[in-house]
Amino acid sequence: MLFVGAGPGDPELVTVAGKKALEMADLVIYAGSLVSLEMLKWCQPKVRLVDSSGLVLEEVMEYMTTAWAKGERVVRLHTGDPSLYGAIREQIGRLMEEEIPWKVIPGVTAAFSAAAGLGLEYTLPEACQTLIFTRASGRIPVPEAEDLAALADHGASLAIYLSASLTEKVSVDLAGAYGKDAPLALVYRSSWPDQKVVWSTPGTLKRDMAGHGLKRQVLILAGPGVEAVAKGLSGERSKLYDGAFAHGFRPAKTGGGS
Template sequence: MSTTRHPIIFCGAGPGDPDLITVKGMRALQSADLVLYAGSLVPEAVLTWAPETARRISSAGMNLDQIVAAMADAFLDGQQVVRLHTGDPSLYGAIREQMVMLEKKKIPYRVIPGVTAAFAAAAALGIEYTVPEKTQTLILTRMAGRTPVPESENLASLARHGASLVIYLSTGLIESVSGILSDAYDPEAPCALAYRVSHPEEKIVRTQVGKLATEARDAGINRLAVIMVGPALAQPSAEETLRSKLYDEKFAHGYRPH
């Protein structure tokens, strides 16, 4: 058993394109002895950053105890462990429960953030979630399903804000999502469905809220997609585009006084 110890690294793999991992994440993979990755979501293309000698274990069929045991055993053996999560690990990554168990074992860890699907989808659509004078708020959420959400955060309540809204892990409930969003935004409000964004099989569907379920069905999308709605999805003409104060020649600030 080695006396050298390396903190466990929780790393965001990004949305799928191996080039969208951070440089810090790429370097962590390059130094890995064990990559324990969320195999149901992280594409194997991201694993190409790891050396050929690194062990690769998919956690798709493992439970929490097995995952932590695999990390702990490798840690005690002096190996560098990279726990690779899809997107950014802080969002629907279930990392806190792993951290708690590592803390009980007095095993150190650190986290490297990643690009989440909401931002990869915005890039693919060429949109800005924060639209001047329309919305300055982005809400990331999910529908209640087998995994509940607090009642105060139910989708209908959040949608009533009229802000930019990205809904994760809810494509299987898209009929319900469409109905809730129709009440809050309007059945003709623009929305989009981004399936496996940044993957080679990426599909982007622009549609209206009331047609969301039909369009998803026609495109064969029933999982692994984010649903986007809000003012950012509108496509105004160049003349209608609202400008920010940031670059307004009449708006003074510390770097551009009158």
Template structure:
């Protein structure tokens, strides 16, 4: 996004900062950040190295101690003064980003906005594990969810119900409740104590840590590692592929599989 394109964009841009590594912000997101006059960022989660990209004179506000009303007030005042605003969220703003309430508040004020997506933690964790989340004949479904804690989960989305599918599950905001996570996953009836599980702490950050095990021992391993926040949990049979190999190969590159870009022969 060039400076001129930014001038023609809505005055507020919600930007996904990526999971931690400052180089994992998108090019478009970085250019928006570099052109911003005011940035409101999630200080407890966004890598502070990204703030070095701000242009001279730009003002940054850490949203960690702020209420929704205070965040909206900062953005609306900036827009009224003709400034460009970036609301910088960790990962991708659409996943546990609490942006819907902010967008509704901006709608009420008649302030236009757009969203620039980012790399979410589940994909950074998979990269750290060097693991594909979808494998033929193993799992073709990836579920992004969380276990119920202080924030309730709809009854139909209780973890044990989701676990009944036996798909690849990526759990956010749940590592502090590992024993409950394991209990709920096993209650679904598809996973067993031998189902592989992995926990990636601070995925893509320089201090990233990975703990691997099974549902039988992952809670104890995570406790021993002292991991209690900013971690992504991945559970599913796909994790066995790294040690046992892929039994069924993808048809995409099969010499006998025809598609629009490759005929037989």
């Protein structure tokens, strides 16, 4: 039983291992609301395809366990990377109860494809060394200690998922930590052909989202790395390539920085 990360949308961002798994599958259960159908063209003509967007957990597991009992090769295709908002633990738990072996093939999450498109470095020397993946609390709550305002207070880079409908809360929480005029990158459907990047601020977030018709599938990026891109700043040099800095593969060279 294989869980495969489909990546953020562009089929070319699927790993080689993920592509091979699809090519060999007898049954593919995919998240139809988010996964690009283009990658399903790699499957064999005889493959059975099941869209899980309208299913509940028990129905998904019935497909998986029944196919496994028949000796079929099953791929559970998740968007992005399965470890991030992928709800795989509950599925793996059921497989373990049935003593069915499983394996996870990782994928590229939207925060990384978005950073690639923007030329964004989340971890800038002497400015930020932490990236937080999170979401705002809405219909599905988050633990109290992980409230967005508390996380934003760290001043780290933030990649905020699943929060396009919660712009009022996001605006207030980010303004309190970064300021109402801090730059935000709103990335709609990262890596898809219709990808859109909108620059915003905590003070204008709700207006900018509405003005561009962004209602879902929007990744909200904030923090020092986003500010560096927005303002065209290069930031401090890293020690890795600083000539005055020695490490295990290179002695210090005179005239560091030259």
